[in-house]
Amino acid sequence: xxxxxxxPARFRVGDRVRVRGADPPGHLRTPWYCRGHVGTxxxxxxxxxxxxxxxxxxxxxxxxPLYRVRFQATELWPDYREHARDVVEIEIFQHWLERAAx
Amino acid sequence: MSAATSDTAGYYRRMQAAxxxxxxxxxxxxxxxxxxxxxxMDARNYKRGAKMVARAWSDPAYQARMLANGSAAAxxxxxxxxxxxxxxVENTPGVHNxxxxxLCSCYPRMLLxxxxxxxxxxxxxxxVVREPRAVLAEFGTRLPEDVDIRVHDSTADMRYMVLPxxxxxxxxxxxxxxxxLVTRDSLIGVARLPDxx
Amino acid sequence: xxxxxxxxxxxxxxxxxxxHEYEQWEKRVDALMMxxxxxxxxxxxxxELRRNIExxxxxxxxxxxxxxxxxxxxxxxxxxxxxxxxxxxxxxLAEQExxxxxx
Numbered sequence: 001x002x003x004x005x006x007x008p009a010r011f012r013v014g015d016r017v018r019v020r021g022a023d024p025p026g027h028l029r030t031p032w033y034c035r036g037h038v039g040t041x042x043x044x045x046x047x048x049x050x051x052x053x054x055x056x057x058x059x060x061x062x063x064x065p066l067y068r069v070r071f072q073a074t075e076l077w078p079d080y081r082e083h084a085r086d087v088v089e090i091e092i093f094q095h096w097l098e099r100a101a102x
Numbered sequence: 103m104s105a106a107t108s109d110t111a112g113y114y115r116r117m118q119a120a121x122x123x124x125x126x127x128x129x130x131x132x133x134x135x136x137x138x139x140x141x142x143m144d145a146r147n148y149k150r151g152a153k154m155v156a157r158a159w160s161d162p163a164y165q166a167r168m169l170a171n172g173s174a175a176a177x178x179x180x181x182x183x184x185x186x187x188x189x190x191v192e193n194t195p196g197v198h199n200x201x202x203x204x205l206c207s208c209y210p211r212m213l214l215x216x217x218x219x220x221x222x223x224x225x226x227x228x229x230v231v232r233e234p235r236a237v238l239a240e241f242g243t244r245l246p247e248d249v250d251i252r253v254h255d256s257t258a259d260m261r262y263m264v265l266p267x268x269x270x271x272x273x274x275x276x277x278x279x280x281x282x283l284v285t286r287d288s289l290i291g292v293a294r295l296p297d298x299x
Numbered sequence: 300x301x302x303x304x305x306x307x308x309x310x311x312x313x314x315x316x317x318x319h320e321y322e323q324w325e326k327r328v329d330a331l332m333m334x335x336x337x338x339x340x341x342x343x344x345x346x347e348l349r350r351n352i353e354x355x356x357x358x359x360x361x362x363x364x365x366x367x368x369x370x371x372x373x374x375x376x377x378x379x380x381x382x383x384x385x386x387x388x389x390x391x392l393a394e395q396e397x398x399x400x401x402x
Contacts, residue, residue, distance in 0.1 A: 027350040029257045032301040033308040048259045054346035085250040091258035114367040115324040120391035139330035204307035219317040228311035240314045
């Protein structure tokens with residue numbers, strides 16, 4: 001994909017990021033349970049067309065960087081009793097992420 | 103409107119036949135196209151993943167390539183996966199991986215075929231990200247205390263398969279014998295493979 | 300608002316280890332999805348399929364089976380794309396019903 005057709009990646013592995021608490025209507029692939037929560041970039045998967053736009057048969061370009069973000073289970077679920085080191089890893093598009101305060 | 107048209111039993115079967123007929127009449131697909139697609143999906147099952155696992159257990163260099171690029175590793179073994187973007191996640195003595203798609207039912211279909219019914223269920227999709235050990239227990243799987251769980255929610259373009267831990271007591275086994283040990287549920291992460299002998 | 304399909308973290312019952320032997324028509328629904336969304340045809344994007352399923356309403360998961368939701372959604376997408384018309388579909392459905400002896 002040409003450089004003009006994808007947004008540059010802003011985040012690197014290890015960066016702390018917060019999922020924006022946005023709540024628009026439409027087809028979204030950022031699950032409700034991670035919104036507003038802070039995680040760590042685990043890897044950059046590449047840049048892909050935005051599914052929110054593809055859902056309306058639009059091209060979804062420029063492609064958005066897609067990351068896997070690792071969340072501590074205890075961060076996602078305040079009453080998580082199972083195991084302190086468990087994690088949930090979720091693919092999230094860059095436009096849903098903002099840098100978290102350290 | 104007759105009761106028959108509002109009765110869903112058979113309605114969607116008829117809709118499938120109607121849409122297929124329209125698409126054929128319009129020259130968009132042929133009947134052979136549809137049958138070929140049905141046959142191709144029928145031919146895909148967990149054994150294709152098992153083949154990759156057996157190779158990875160037998161060949162550390164292949165395992166490294168598989169963990170770096172799952173789709174390329176599949177193709178290396180002659181397993182056609184088309185546009186699939188596969189990430190293989192490795193179970194270790196300290197880490198156990200489980201796969202889910204909380205938003206729908208994303209699954210590495212081009213490698214492993216159609217997912218099991220329970221994978222698409224409300225119960226699995228709701229609970230495995232929140233209480234994975236309780237869900238695993240319902241599948242008869244109990245993890246030791248010192249094992250951490252990683253739940254992977256397949257929300258976008260990537261698809262996932264677990265590389266299960268190689269069971270003990272399998273030294274010197276050839277790939278065919280190793281592959282036969284691998285279950286579909288171990289590739290999703292709700293099961294572990296028992297030690298041998 | 301949380302979409303009705305966005306299930307992560309909600310309370311739910313026991314995981315029943317349901318398996319399902321798919322009927323021919325269900326396999327053909329799956330096949331249609333694969334064919335229509337193939338890159339060289341691009342008559343449907345998987346994302347459109349998902350959006351139309353998500354639009355079905357909260358009780359769709361209880362009311363409708365998995366491939367029923369897919370088939371509804373494939374038809375909706377093709378109508379939205381202008382590949383088929385509602386009238387054409389209605390007439391073909393009536394023909395199918397007549398063939399089934401239920402018309």
